[in-house]
Amino acid sequence: KKPKNHILVIFGASGDLTYRKLVPAVFDLYNKDLLPEKFAILGVGRTEFADDEFRTKMKEGIQEFANTSKEKGCEKNIESFTNKLYYYSLNTKEEAEYKDFKHHLFQLDEKLKTDHNFIFYLATPPSLYTIIPEYLAKQGLNIEDDGFRRVIIEKPFGYDLQSAQALNASLLQNFAEDQLYRIDHYLGKETVQNLLVTRFSNGIFEPLWNRNYVSHVEITSAESIGVGNRGGYYEGSGALRDMLQNHLLLLASIIGMEPPALINSNSIRNEMVKVLQSIRPIKEEDVEKHVVRGQYVPSTIKGVKVKGYRDEKGVDPESRTETYVAMKFFIDNMRWADVPFLIRTGKSLPTRVTEVVIHFKHTPHHLFSEHSTIMQQHNQLVIRIQPDEGLLLKFGMKVPGSGFNVQNVNMDFHYSELSDDYLPGAYERLLHDCMLGDATLYSRGDAVEAAWKFVEPIQKAWVNNPDIPVHGYPAGTWGPDIADSLFEDEHLSWRYPC
Ligand code: BG6
Numbered sequence: 001k002k003p004k005n006h007i008l009v010i011f012g013a014s015g016d017l018t019y020r021k022l023v024p025a026v027f028d029l030y031n032k033d034l035l036p037e038k039f040a041i042l043g044v045g046r047t048e049f050a051d052d053e054f055r056t057k058m059k060e061g062i063q064e065f066a067n068t069s070k071e072k073g074c075e076k077n078i079e080s081f082t083n084k085l086y087y088y089s090l091n092t093k094e095e096a097e098y099k100d101f102k103h104h105l106f107q108l109d110e111k112l113k114t115d116h117n118f119i120f121y122l123a124t125p126p127s128l129y130t131i132i133p134e135y136l137a138k139q140g141l142n143i144e145d146d147g148f149r150r151v152i153i154e155k156p157f158g159y160d161l162q163s164a165q166a167l168n169a170s171l172l173q174n175f176a177e178d179q180l181y182r183i184d185h186y187l188g189k190e191t192v193q194n195l196l197v198t199r200f201s202n203g204i205f206e207p208l209w210n211r212n213y214v215s216h217v218e219i220t221s222a223e224s225i226g227v228g229n230r231g232g233y234y235e236g237s238g239a240l241r242d243m244l245q246n247h248l249l250l251l252a253s254i255i256g257m258e259p260p261a262l263i264n265s266n267s268i269r270n271e272m273v274k275v276l277q278s279i280r281p282i283k284e285e286d287v288e289k290h291v292v293r294g295q296y297v298p299s300t301i302k303g304v305k306v307k308g309y310r311d312e313k314g315v316d317p318e319s320r321t322e323t324y325v326a327m328k329f330f331i332d333n334m335r336w337a338d339v340p341f342l343i344r345t346g347k348s349l350p351t352r353v354t355e356v357v358i359h360f361k362h363t364p365h366h367l368f369s370e371h372s373t374i375m376q377q378h379n380q381l382v383i384r385i386q387p388d389e390g391l392l393l394k395f396g397m398k399v400p401g402s403g404f405n406v407q408n409v410n411m412d413f414h415y416s417e418l419s420d421d422y423l424p425g426a427y428e429r430l431l432h433d434c435m436l437g438d439a440t441l442y443s444r445g446d447a448v449e450a451a452w453k454f455v456e457p458i459q460k461a462w463v464n465n466p467d468i469p470v471h472g473y474p475a476g477t478w479g480p481d482i483a484d485s486l487f488e489d490e491h492l493s494w495r496y497p498c
Pocket of ligand 1: 354
């Protein structure tokens, strides 16, 4: 499906996100013939660039980062695509400059016949998320009488409940909710979307997807790298804000949601929000019992010394910022009452993997218990979000020979076997959806606030109670051992994917 003719305006066009992700993703769309006939990107930033300089720089980004740029004969397409790129230099904090900007935008629109349709992508620091929409609105660039006007913003959407509410209120003063597209790139991942298909198109899973058959749900998002050169940002964020409040709670809401009435933006997002609103709040005094935080300390991996978090650039040498968080929570509704959801994320762990594991209850009577461990009796459905995208079902089989020895075996599907094509990147999918006016895979304001509301007591407990430990874990290990204590059954522990 092709979007209407339009101009994609990228604020922050001289930054890394534009160079590595946005322009390469739009190029991939172009290469697949998914852009409208009349289309342009107008990069906006403080740095002065001529159109040609901008094009040359973006060309490098495309060559390095676009998924399709290595395809045969692609050079010609890169050339014709980059001719659609323009640049405008603007001090985004200066309201007075927006009048000329609007004039320039309409001139370009006139020249290219893009039908007055504009998307404004804010690839800027979050401090500009209130300023740019306000100044655009003051120029009437929020009014949709002669074409569409959409705004895309990237997380973080606030740093706590109050600031998230303030941000939403400010955005809504200038644009309507259906003009706002809040990117959580996890929703753009093919395998996250496949969760909906796995659940709602298979007769074998959905009937079991509830408290009667599921013992617990585990969600892991592990990264093997540390914070690298993002220490300055990360110090003010930590794993709770950086990953858990958004990406992981979003995954939990897809796992937990009721079937939507329809596959459309409102139906799906209504169901996701209900899950977030049903998560049992963790009281401030219970935080230590339900949430574990950790920070990586120096270690040696395969003979190589690895830095601890406090030695990273831009990090306070006495920092108590968590680079790991694990927690247990419950969703108080008919489907999930009393089923623990265990989620964890961390930097500098042994491997990069994001997966969801549905642990099913054992059979009511343990006929073969002598011959199998408790872990083996659990059927598990492992949904690998990345990097080796796929589905794995674990179940018990009899070991051939005498007796009834039971062994866990795997039924394993890898996305790579489905087609030779690459999996479209999150930005490619999300940008295309926004161009089409489909906000299904974007976070809605109420969901963002519900997620902040849930994490707020944790943030408060950590600030108000310095006795809650920040457990050190050697870089390259699976985080603090104490995170295993979140499981209610002493025989259970996290899955340790390799
Ligand atoms: C970002 C976080 O939102 O997600 C990063 O700010 C993190 O700290 C990244 O590394 C992880 O994304 P992905 O797609 O690599 O799992």
